[in-house]
Amino acid sequence: MDALYYNTHLHITTWVVGIILFLVVLALLKQSNEKAAKITHMILRLFYILIIVSGAILFFSNYIDTSGGTFAESIVKSLAGIWLVAAMEMILARVKKGQSSFAGWLQFALALILVLALGFGRLPLGILP
Ligand code: HEM
Helix, strand or coil: CHHHHHHHHHHHHHHHHHHHHHHHHHHHHHCCCHHHHHHHHHHHHHHHHHHHHHHHHHHHHHCCCCCHHHHHHHHHHHHHHHHHHHHHHHHHHHHHCCCCCHHHHHHHHHHHHHHHHHHHHHCCCCCCC
16 A cells, blocks of 8 residues: 555656646746756656656556456546647647647647546545545
């Protein structure tokens, strides 16, 4: 039970920090502070790896041998998590080039809704006490 506890908290920590870093890179790009944006973006990419690894640990240690709806929801949750990372990267690339980031934000919103609805609303782990 202890390992599970640390895993969900590790995952929550990585994606909360990741989303904050994403917003910081966006703000730095808007201020044309390119050097700071580049460094922060590199740290953000490191967090993408931590998000995906901690999510994969949760999946393989809790859902790989489940079946039916739970298995399906855990697959959709995991894919939506990867999709959210991709959407953040897409938004930053477009903003960096000065192009419209609307398509990226649409994907960000859809993936975020899926991830929160499944992660907190449907799948059983949530935030363990
Ligand atoms: C920015 C991207 C992501 C966000 C915002 C996110 C968000 C969440 C949230 C809110 C939960 C429920 C609370 C928790 O136990 O941590 C969760 C759990 C989980 N996530 Fe993620 N996640 C992301 C990426 C990923 C990725 C890439 C994977 C898989 C490779 C993944 C797999 C899982 C699994 C298997 C769970 C456990 C489901 C449960 O029982 O609650 N996540 N995630």
